[in-house]
Amino acid sequence: MKRPTQLDVAKLAGVSRATVSYVLNGQTAGYVNITEETRRRVLEAARQLGYQPHAVAQSLRSGTSNMIGLLIPDMHNPHYWEIAYGVDQEVQRSGYEMMLLNAALNPARELQIVKALARRRIDGLILLVTYITDVQPEIEMLARENMPIVIVGNSIRDIDSVRNSFSEGALLLMQHLTGLGHRRIGMIFGVGQTPLGQERLDAYRCGLQNAGLPVNEDLIQHCGPTIEDGYEAASRLLNRHERPTAIVSINDYLAIGAQHAAFDHHLRVPDDLSIVGFDDIDIASYVTPPLTTVHSSAEEMGRAAAKLVLQRLKTPQIEAQQVMVACQLVIRGSSGPAPAHVAERNSLHDAR
Amino acid sequence: MKRPTQLDVAKLAGVSRATVSYVLNGQTAGYVNITEETRRRVLEAARQLGYQPHAVAQSLRSGTSNMIGLLIPDMHNPHYWEIAYGVDQEVQRSGYEMMLLNAALNPARELQIVKALARRRIDGLILLVTYITDVQPEIEMLARENMPIVIVGNSIRDIDSVRNSFSEGALLLMQHLTGLGHRRIGMIFGVGQTPLGQERLDAYRCGLQNAGLPVNEDLIQHCGPTIEDGYEAASRLLNRHERPTAIVSINDYLAIGAQHAAFDHHLRVPDDLSIVGFDDIDIASYVTPPLTTVHSSAEEMGRAAAKLVLQRLKTPQIEAQQVMVACQLVIRGSSGPAPAHVAERNSLHDAR
DNA sequence: TTGAAAGCGGTACCAG
DNA sequence: CTGGTACCGCTTTCAA
Numbered sequence: 001m002k003r004p005t006q007l008d009v010a011k012l013a014g015v016s017r018a019t020v021s022y023v024l025n026g027q028t029a030g031y032v033n034i035t036e037e038t039r040r041r042v043l044e045a046a047r048q049l050g051y052q053p054h055a056v057a058q059s060l061r062s063g064t065s066n067m068i069g070l071l072i073p074d075m076h077n078p079h080y081w082e083i084a085y086g087v088d089q090e091v092q093r094s095g096y097e098m099m100l101l102n103a104a105l106n107p108a109r110e111l112q113i114v115k116a117l118a119r120r121r122i123d124g125l126i127l128l129v130t131y132i133t134d135v136q137p138e139i140e141m142l143a144r145e146n147m148p149i150v151i152v153g154n155s156i157r158d159i160d161s162v163r164n165s166f167s168e169g170a171l172l173l174m175q176h177l178t179g180l181g182h183r184r185i186g187m188i189f190g191v192g193q194t195p196l197g198q199e200r201l202d203a204y205r206c207g208l209q210n211a212g213l214p215v216n217e218d219l220i221q222h223c224g225p226t227i228e229d230g231y232e233a234a235s236r237l238l239n240r241h242e243r244p245t246a247i248v249s250i251n252d253y254l255a256i257g258a259q260h261a262a263f264d265h266h267l268r269v270p271d272d273l274s275i276v277g278f279d280d281i282d283i284a285s286y287v288t289p290p291l292t293t294v295h296s297s298a299e300e301m302g303r304a305a306a307k308l309v310l311q312r313l314k315t316p317q318i319e320a321q322q323v324m325v326a327c328q329l330v331i332r333g334s335s336g337p338a339p340a341h342v343a344e345r346n347s348l349h350d351a352r
Numbered sequence: 353m354k355r356p357t358q359l360d361v362a363k364l365a366g367v368s369r370a371t372v373s374y375v376l377n378g379q380t381a382g383y384v385n386i387t388e389e390t391r392r393r394v395l396e397a398a399r400q401l402g403y404q405p406h407a408v409a410q411s412l413r414s415g416t417s418n419m420i421g422l423l424i425p426d427m428h429n430p431h432y433w434e435i436a437y438g439v440d441q442e443v444q445r446s447g448y449e450m451m452l453l454n455a456a457l458n459p460a461r462e463l464q465i466v467k468a469l470a471r472r473r474i475d476g477l478i479l480l481v482t483y484i485t486d487v488q489p490e491i492e493m494l495a496r497e498n499m500p501i502v503i504v505g506n507s508i509r510d511i512d513s514v515r516n517s518f519s520e521g522a523l524l525l526m527q528h529l530t531g532l533g534h535r536r537i538g539m540i541f542g543v544g545q546t547p548l549g550q551e552r553l554d555a556y557r558c559g560l561q562n563a564g565l566p567v568n569e570d571l572i573q574h575c576g577p578t579i580e581d582g583y584e585a586a587s588r589l590l591n592r593h594e595r596p597t598a599i600v601s602i603n604d605y606l607a608i609g610a611q612h613a614a615f616d617h618h619l620r621v622p623d624d625l626s627i628v629g630f631d632d633i634d635i636a637s638y639v640t641p642p643l644t645t646v647h648s649s650a651e652e653m654g655r656a657a658a659k660l661v662l663q664r665l666k667t668p669q670i671e672a673q674q675v676m677v678a679c680q681l682v683i684r685g686s687s688g689p690a691p692a693h694v695a696e697r698n699s700l701h702d703a704r
Numbered sequence: 705t706t707g708a709a710a711g712c713g714g715t716a717c718c719a720g
Numbered sequence: 721c722t723g724g725t726a727c728c729g730c731t732t733t734c735a736a
Contacts, residue, residue: 078430288639
């Protein structure tokens with residue numbers, strides 16, 4: 001059984017295809033007028049056949065798809081879903097659909113997706129890219145062809161972008177920890193070579209130096225993106241002879257793994273170990289103890305990105321914009337003063 | 353700047369459009385052969401122009417889109433992403449793209465999405481529908497038009513579906529709790545009128561009856577889908593004069609909210625209160641204490657659903673299949689024996 | 705007020 | 721072995 005086409009409707013209503021198109025779109029092309037009678041006949045015929053316009057044909061004809069593509073690096077991290085949610089909301093408000101694609105942390109797939117979306121002649125593109133150098137040429141090419149593109153959490157010259165001021169947030173976070181007396185602070189770095197991650201890592205190093213503390217590369221644990229990876233990275237830190245008194249996780253998701261590692265090592269958080277993260281995912285305030293983190297509304301970022309795309313869609317010629325989304329330190333129960341006995345042991349050790 | 357079309361390539365290579373199509377698709381339409389020389393010229397011209405085929409045009413011509421649509425009820429619940437992840441993996445293995453749409457728990461939006469996907473002439477559809485009665489007519493209509501459709505967590509006559517045997521799992525869960533001596537068991541019911549939720553609710557009631565316990569409707573707290581809602585529903589239960597000694601949450605996500613409510617009420621889990629959930633989301637084993645839950649591989653379900661769609665795409669005429677994904681009780685740290693003093697108080701109360 | 709027809713970009717048949 | 725061309729379904733100009 002085949003779906004009815006405009007022609008079927010036209011036949012049934014006893015009019016031409018053009019008339020059907022006029023009626024269904026309200027599009028009277030300037031000065032075309034339709035008799036109320038014909039109008040009713042057409043609508044009735046369409047209803048009777050269950051006619052649905054063929055979006056692909058419309059798309060080919062009009063050159064627009066009514067879709068905005070969103071590429072995220074990893075479907076497992078709630079942070080990206082919050083961004084996607086913001087994008088979806090905003091995009092829908094303007095009558096578009098969001099098409100969400102997952103790169104599954106695979107650089108090759110990232111490029112492949114961008115290309116596929118371009119072939120689909122998607123109306124606009126929002127990219128959260130981990131391995132940006134690989135896709136940069138493609139992005140620049142698309143931008144030259146007037147495809148509205150927004151980069152999130154990153155930036156390329158002459159292309160709209162949304163970023164958050166995480167380096168500041170990260171510094172505040174480090175100040176918070178050093179201010180609490182922590183001198184041995186571990187880092188869980190579980191992402192690809194993203195500038196976003198790099199920014200946080202730099203802030204970590206910088207924060208230590210600001211407090212006059214040495215940067216010990218052994219305390220930086222590189223790991224994968226799963227919660228299990230976070231658990232293991234934290235375990236490695238906690239198994240060290242001189243374990244850190246605080247752990248900074250590159251994101252909340254991994255921090256939850258770290259919290260559990262502390263639990264399995266019979267360490268109380270925050271009494272024996274402070275754990276902090278980034279992103280403030282919704283679960284962060286519900287874990288035990290609630291996670292100290294750097295908040296930046298992911299949904300907000302998504303919305304900002306969507307707005308940029310939609311704006312460029314309307315007025316393509318304006319200059320590239322950089323939107324900054326603020327972030328703030330959220331102090332919850334997972335961070336506290338450095339444990340006294342460890343501090344003591346440390347000074348003994350230092351004295352030796 | 354406009355993107356080059358096949359015609360541009362043809363001109364540059366000094367051949368016809370047909371030849372370009374043949375070369376690029378390897379499609380020699382049976383017995384068409386191309387000189388190595390022409391072939392090279394065409395490829396070179398395509399490369400030089402950065403030619404990318406127009407997927408919309410291809411789609412219109414071929415009648416296929418190379419996309420499988422997936423509709424999920426709520427982007428905030430990790431359970432659904434795991435399903436989406438499974439679908440994505442499987443669908444990609446077969447050279448398709450997954451198009452993910454979020455209904456945001458809105459029944460009207462659900463129907464709207466299904467219709468939009470149908471208009472896009474998507475190749476196949478995987479639906480996780482909350483308010484199924486609203487979309488059922490549309491689904492049946494599409495199925496009649498030979499659109500491959502799979503329903504997940506639900507079922508409609510003559511349509512492929514994937515379900516998990518949660519009612520069994522739920523009964524095991526209830527046995528587990530009653531076996532531990534719990535007599536006052538609360539329920540957090542934070543989903544729409546989904547049969548899936550209903551199934552779990554029925555199992556809750558049934559499980560109580562099996563243990564010879566009364567069903568107290570006041571112990572069933574209906575609430576919204578956010579983690580905050582879970583927190584509040586649990587709080588309401590815990591604020592009762594005679595609070596439950598165990599709480600069954602309709603899903604893990606809300607259970608995390610419940611855990612936090614217990615924390616805020618200074619109740620230790622599981623000593624003072626047992627909390628159990630459903631789904632076994634990845635975070636479930638990392639919260640403190642790790643969540644007792646009913647596991648069913650969501651990713652597995654997604655994969656099964658994708659396989660069904662792809663299979664029907666190949667062979668449309670086979671009979672509708674129902675795939676059951678097994679599930680099992682996973683006992684972790686969040687459930688334990690009913691607290692003695694409460695049990696005591698209960699019996700005193702019963703004796704009065 | 706309505707209808708005929710020219711494309712949008714590709715594909716695949718048929719003729720050369 | 722290659723080129724011409726009809727068609728996928730819809731929109732929109734132009735003519736009637």
